[in-house]
Amino acid sequence: MSEIPEDLRYTNTHEWLRIMEDGHIEVGITEHAQEMMGDMVFVELPEVGTNVSTGEECAVVESVKAASDVYAPVGGEIVEVNSELADAPETINQDPYYRGWLFRLRPVDQSAADNLLDPAAYEQVVASES
Amino acid sequence: MNKKTPLFKLHEQTGAKIVTFGGWDMPLHYGSQVEEHHAVRRDAGMFDVSHMARVDLRGNGVRQFFRRLVANDVDKLTVSGKALYTCMLNAHGGVIDDLIIYFVRDDWFRIVVNAATRDKDLAWIEDHAQQVQGVDIEPRSDLAMIAVQGPNGRDKTCVALGDAVKEASANLKPFFAVETNDYFIARTGYTGEDGFEIILPNDQAPYVWRALQRAGVAPCGLAARDTLRLEAGMNLYGTDMDENTTPLESGLAWTVAWEPKDRDFVGRKALERQRAQGVARKLIGLVLLDKRVLRSHQRVTCAGGQQGEITSGTFSPTLGCAIAMARVPVAVQTGDSCQVEIRGKQLDAKVVKYPFVRHGKSCLPDL
Numbered sequence: 202m203s204e205i206p207e208d209l210r211y212t213n214t215h216e217w218l219r220i221m222e223d224g225h226i227e228v229g230i231t232e233h234a235q236e237m238m239g240d241m242v243f244v245e246l247p248e249v250g251t252n253v254s255t256g257e258e259c260a261v262v263e264s265v266k267a268a269s270d271v272y273a274p275v276g277g278e279i280v281e282v283n284s285e286l287a288d289a290p291e292t293i294n295q296d297p298y299y300r301g302w303l304f305r306l307r308p309v310d311q312s313a314a315d316n317l318l319d320p321a322a323y324e325q326v327v328a329s330e331s
Numbered sequence: 332m333n334k335k336t337p338l339f340k341l342h343e344q345t346g347a348k349i350v351t352f353g354g355w356d357m358p359l360h361y362g363s364q365v366e367e368h369h370a371v372r373r374d375a376g377m378f379d380v381s382h383m384a385r386v387d388l389r390g391n392g393v394r395q396f397f398r399r400l401v402a403n404d405v406d407k408l409t410v411s412g413k414a415l416y417t418c419m420l421n422a423h424g425g426v427i428d429d430l431i432i433y434f435v436r437d438d439w440f441r442i443v444v445n446a447a448t449r450d451k452d453l454a455w456i457e458d459h460a461q462q463v464q465g466v467d468i469e470p471r472s473d474l475a476m477i478a479v480q481g482p483n484g485r486d487k488t489c490v491a492l493g494d495a496v497k498e499a500s501a502n503l504k505p506f507f508a509v510e511t512n513d514y515f516i517a518r519t520g521y522t523g524e525d526g527f528e529i530i531l532p533n534d535q536a537p538y539v540w541r542a543l544q545r546a547g548v549a550p551c552g553l554a555a556r557d558t559l560r561l562e563a564g565m566n567l568y569g570t571d572m573d574e575n576t577t578p579l580e581s582g583l584a585w586t587v588a589w590e591p592k593d594r595d596f597v598g599r600k601a602l603e604r605q606r607a608q609g610v611a612r613k614l615i616g617l618v619l620l621d622k623r624v625l626r627s628h629q630r631v632t633c634a635g636g637q638q639g640e641i642t643s644g645t646f647s648p649t650l651g652c653a654i655a656m657a658r659v660p661v662a663v664q665t666g667d668s669c670q671v672e673i674r675g676k677q678l679d680a681k682v683v684k685y686p687f688v689r690h691g692k693s694c695l696p697d698l
Contacts, residue, residue, distance in 0.1 A: 239554070240365040242646045243622045261674075263624050265364060265558065265646045268674065294363070 211323035275313035336381035353447030364554035375481035376551040382446040392465025404588035408434035420598030425574035475536035480526035491546035523563025564685030582614035616685035625655035
């Protein structure tokens with residue numbers, strides 16, 4: 202079973218969210234997702250300043266095996282992207298929950314993340330797929 | 332229930348991700364396909380290729396049988412141990428399979444065919460063998476096969492397997508095989524690197540695999556095998572060619588022996604007709620200039636709007652960009668620019684000669 206940290210929220214499409222001290226939300230893909238995709242080779246991130254709505258495609262992660270869209274788990278403005286991934290996309294494989302974060306956004310609705318999956322619920326999603 | 336090779340348990344113990352391939356449970360990778368790829372280009376890696384089918388053909392009619400059965404000319408095999416890569420065609424010139432024929436001695440040839448086509452191939456071979464005398468066909472499911480590939484592959488194999496193998500293989504030239512004790516050792520492969528393919532009894536395979544691992548040979552899965560063979564510009568059956576394409580449309584004209592003219596191999600008339608009328612399509616290499624990955628079935632638009640399709644594409648770990656083989660109209664030339672449609676966008680690519688990588692080094696011009 203892959204790691205599912207207790208302090209994060211999750212989506213059915215395998216993004217994780219971390220609510221940061223400043224109220225921004227950090228987004229990445231889960232360990233399960235990177236395991237399914239294999240070695241990452243390219244990452245396409247949104248422009249800082251872009252406004253995204255919930256469920257909108259806003260990044261692409263591509264492994265040797267497949268390309269996959271990353272969806273905005275909540276609506277908001279992109280305030281920062283992990284530019285280190287351009288030269289080191291394998292960071293997503295090595296450390297999906299910390300150094301492998303994709304982007305940070307300022308949510309339109311501070312409580313939007315509350316409606317997303319908690320770790321136990323996400324574990325069910327992973328279990329149903331394997 | 333999928334078939335399992337004699338090494339399956341070892342793969343599981345090594346943490347392999349297992350996938351179904353041609354009816355077999357095979358290792359896809361053991362953690363990172365990219366690291367496995369680099370191990371083969373820079374040092375030594377090994378693949379369990381026991382899923383491929385080994386078949387012995389024995390008898391004094393075998394050479395004559397192959398003259399009819401395959402498009403390359405088995406009479407190129409005059410020295411014991413020599414190997415020949417060839418296609419086996421249907422009457423329309425379509426490729427039933429590609430295979431290697433090893434010439435052991437006059438009354439004994441060994442072939443290795445693809446896993447997914449094994450039953451079809453055997454049925455075809457047996458059917459054609461009925462018309463000739465002196466051909467006994469023996470599938471060798473009692474034998475396993477391990478490919479050790481990479482610049483240090485041969486040395487590490489000798490360390491692992493000892494002096495008898497070292498002596499027997501010391502003077503083995505590329506594309507030759509030799510038998511020593513229980514091992515049939517061929518200096519062939521599917522990666523563009525030097526190395527051996529070792530055919531050996533099933534019950535010895537786990538022992539040999541572990542010995543190779545101790546000698547520093549990295550276990551590699553099918554995923555790395557695919558990126559390596561594509562960098563090396565080697566076709567994959569069922570993807571780059573099949574029964575609906577001829578060798579002339581598949582970058583394999585070099586494997587068709589037109590001489591002697593009176594050798595009537597299956598498919599010859601169809602190929603001659605196609606050659607006389609002009610071949611309409613060909614396989615080319617592509618390099619993507621953008622940061623995405625080329626994949627099979629993506630559409631290619633060449634100069635003048637000519638359309639083609641990628642047959643196999645991947646990310647090249649050695650080159651750090653996407654590469655592909657594509658089937659396009661013959662007018663398309665090396666150096667041409669083209670566009671590939673990837674997820675709704677037209678991205679720029681360049682037509683290049685393949686192989687893309689040989690013996691660890693890029694073969695590409697500056698792009």
